[in-house]
Amino acid sequence: MNMKVAEKDVLVHCHHVTCAYGDVAVVNDVNFTLRRGEFAGIVGPSGSGKTTLLKAVLGSIAPVHGSIDMLKGLRMGYVPQVESVDWNFPVTVLEVIVMTRSEKKWWPRITAAERAAAEDVLERLGLGGLSGRHIRELSGGQQQRVFVARALFHSPDILVLDEPTSGVDVRTRHEVLHLLADLHDAGMSVLLTTHDLNGLAAHLPRLICLNKEIVADGSPREVLVPDVLEKLYGAPMHVLEHGGMPVVLDHSENPMVGRFGGKAV
Amino acid sequence: MHSSLMYALNLGEPYGFQFFRNGTFVALIAGGLCGLLGVFVVLRGMSYIGHGLSHAVFGGAAASAVMNFNYFIGAGIWGVVSGVLIGRIARRRIIGADAAIGVVTTASFALGLALLNRYGQAKRSIEAVLFGSVLGVKNSDIIAVLVVAVLATVVIVLGYRKFLFSTFDPEVAEVSGVKVSFMEAALMVMLSLTILVTMRVIGTLLISALLVIPAATARMLTNRFSRMLWISPLIGASSAFLGMNVAYHTNTSASAMIILVGASAFTCVYFGSGVRGRRRMASFGHL
Structure with a gap:
């Protein structure tokens, strides 16, 4: 009985997953399970295989070894990096939102029902009244939210985001973080990648630390510790505590000290 | 009064010739068709692919002429195969993919040229393929251009959402269940x-100019993909007619x-649409 409930609860299960480009393994022997209602971040330095692992979960890269099991009929809402979007492309907010329901639609016109549903999602994300705008005419935070809205319009079981705070300013980062926390509170499962330890990772309930292999998996308090961080980044790091949250300092070997007549910060 | 009547008669004069009526009709449909597909060429940054593909098709046309093979079948197979291959090479975004495409398509072009030099009847046929010829328009050309125009319009209307999604955001389209590689192959075939x-x-x-100019002009006039899809063919067809x-x-x-009429329209819009239009153009860094 208990087993059955647990099975139904598992959205994604990676079983000894290895991904490679050519002969070079980028992700090696990764195991993790993601359950419904979880809010997890894959953290690691650049080149650690975060994005590759995310793409394997999304199904756009096939693992060379191991398997990824999904809940039957799992719907994923994917939010790509803001930097990968062509902001000059001639589309309005409404057209972007409705895109995700295009796989079985033969009629080009957006129907009244689709428009109403899209306006509803936009309203929920604080983007009411912007549906007719060109995507370029939005602020950074609004642009990010439009792509979250598009993913939500697909009625996903899980929201998957690639580096949601990369290339955005501090204000937008806060907006994104609050938005994701609100969605999680409302029952949405979230999986994201980030290299932003203090700005994003430290706020998440669960962190999967990846450097080709999984180095640690747990809450920020458990994994944002000098031991794990040294394994992750290959350099010693300090961890302080501020307001009950770990804060990672990476200036243990500050190359600027003494260069401009200044002292260590 | 009299002279303006004369002038009006004079304007109508070419329509007394069958070859001109046929040529204008084919050019009109061809301009619209190139305008329609040009929207994808411009928005996907594939203008060099359109250029390369026309050179590749030339090789096929020459080969089928020399072997006494039907032009539409011979050059058609050659063109569709090279189109799909070029699409696949470009999609992988390998470094040097543009160079590889350049080598293959110009080699195909050179092969066509050599074949025509060696086995072709006259210089005239080469010129006709390189620079086009309205005199040579046959009934089969009219039927062919009409069939392709109807086919392309139907496919683009019915696949509108999938084409839009896979053009704007291929990665997310794939994850959302759109067969992006199929859509791309369909586009290359068209x-x-x-x-x-x-x-x-x-x-x-x-021909590559006719694939780029109307769509680039339309892009400056509108911020909507759906509007580009009718403005661009309209510009293409009017340029062809004029x-x-x-x-x-x-x-x-x-x-x-x-092409000159199209380029003039482009220039007028470029200066007429002001900063806004030119900023829209800024997205085509590769043109």
């Missing part, structure tokens, strides 16, 4: 067929005039 049926009128060398008439009265090459 592009090859378009080049195939319009090449004999517009010519190998100038170009044909100007060419008759000035006794110049029809394809050259079609």
Whole structure:
């Protein structure tokens, strides 16, 4: 009985997953399970295989070894990096939102029902009244939210985001973080990648630390510790505590000290 | 009064010739068709692919002419195969993919040229394929361009959402269940067929201009993909119609005039649409 409930609860299960480009393994022997209602971040330095692992979960890269099991009929809402979007492309907010329901639609016109549903999602994300705008005419935070809205319009079981705070300013980062926390509170499962330890990772309930292999998996308090961080980044790091949250300092070997007549910060 | 009547008669004069009526009709449809597919060429940054593909199709046309094979079947197979291959090479975004495409398509072009030199009947046929010829328009050309135009319109209307999604955001489209590689192959096949049926009128060398100019002009006029899809064919068709008439009265090459009319429209819009239009153009860094 208990087993059955647990099975139904598992959205994604990676079983000894290895991904490679050519002969070079980028992700090696990764195991993790993601359950419904979880809010997890894959953290690691650049080149650690975060994005590759995310793409394997999304199904756009096939693992060379191991398997990824999904809940039957799992719907994923994917939010790509803001930097990968062509902001000059001639589309309005409404057209972007409705895109995700295009796989079985033969009629080009957006129907009244689709428009109403899209306006509803936009309203929920604080983007009411912007549906007719060109995507370029939005602020950074609004642009990010439009792509979250598009993913939500697909009625996903899980929201998957690639580096949601990369290339955005501090204000937008806060907006994104609050938005994701609100969605999680409302029952949405979230999986994201980030290299932003203090700005994003430290706020998440669960962190999967990846450097080709999984180095640690747990809450920020458990994994944002000098031991794990040294394994992750290959350099010693300090961890302080501020307001009950770990804060990672990476200036243990500050190359600027003494260069401009200044002292260590 | 009298002289303006004379002038009006004179404007209608070329329509007394069967070859001009046929040529104008084919050019009109060809301009619209190139405008329609040009939207994807411009928004995907594939202008060099359109250029390369027309050169590749030329090789196929020459080979089928030399082997006494039906032009549409011979050059059609050659064009569709090279179109799909070029699409696949470009999609992988390998470093040097553009160079590889350049080598293959110009080699195909060179092969066609050599074959025609060695086995072709006259210099005239080479010129006709390179620069286009309205005189050579046959009934089969009219049927072919009509069939491809209807086919492309139906496919683009029915696949509108999937084409839009996979053009704007191929990665997310794939994850959302759109068969992106299939959509891309469909686009390359339509592009090859378009080049195939319009090449004999517009010519190998100038066809890529007709794929780029109307769509780039339309992009400056609107911020909507759906509007681009009718504005661009409209510009393409009007350029073709005007170009044909100007060419008759000035006794110049029809394809050259079609492109010049299109380029003039582009220039007017570029300066007329002000900063806003030019900023929209900024997205085509590769043109």
